[in-house]
Amino acid sequence: MxxxxxxxxxxxxxxEHEDYFQTSSNINALYIPKMAYRxxxxxxxxxxxxxxxxxxxxxxxxxxxxIDYETEDPKRTLYLLxxxxxxxxxxxxxxxxxxxxxxxxxxxxxxxxxxxxxxxxPIKEKAELKDFIKVKDPEKRDIVDVLIGIEKALLSxxxxxxx
Numbered sequence: 618m619x620x621x622x623x624x625x626x627x628x629x630x631x632x633e634h635e636d637y638f639q640t641s642s643n644i645n646a647l648y649i650p651k652m653a654y655r656x657x658x659x660x661x662x663x664x665x666x667x668x669x670x671x672x673x674x675x676x677x678x679x680x681x682x683x684i685d686y687e688t689e690d691p692k693r694t695l696y697l698l699x700x701x702x703x704x705x706x707x708x709x710x711x712x713x714x715x716x717x718x719x720x721x722x723x724x725x726x727x728x729x730x731x732x733x734x735x736x737x738x739p740i741k742e743k744a745e746l747k748d749f750i751k752v753k754d755p756e757k758r759d760i761v762d763v764l765i766g767i768e769k770a771l772l773s774x775x776x777x778x779x780x
Contacts, residue, residue: 618685626686634678634695637731647675650682653689653724653776656711662773664727665711665719671704679727681776689776692732698722729765 618626631638631648638646651664664679671677677698681689701707708720 633693648678651679653681662724663721665721676700694732695730696727
């Protein structure tokens, strides 16, 4: 795939999330769709970023795609990797067969922003709910984390079964 073809596919994928970027004041959001995979010797799914992507010093929005930039999630889940100033120390380096170095990030570190089933709710309402859960009731926050983990596991199983 040429760089121009890849760029066109990324722009097409981004259209699904553009409403969120516009309404959440992330107009110039750094959106980099990635392939989730299980690196050799690891039990969990990871995504990888080139140093140049992490050096931008911005939060990164992503979704899971194939090597051909075809969506692998029927729900088109949008994830967020919060910027980590210590990314060079915290994320393990892997080198591809072609010699490219990338940093791998466990999928479990990604925050789920939304998917097609919950994009119908105003962002403000979701933010208020997250604030309530986080600040006012830590026990409910633990439940939400468990449910998010279950959702990720089910998504992973669904992706494996669809292959």
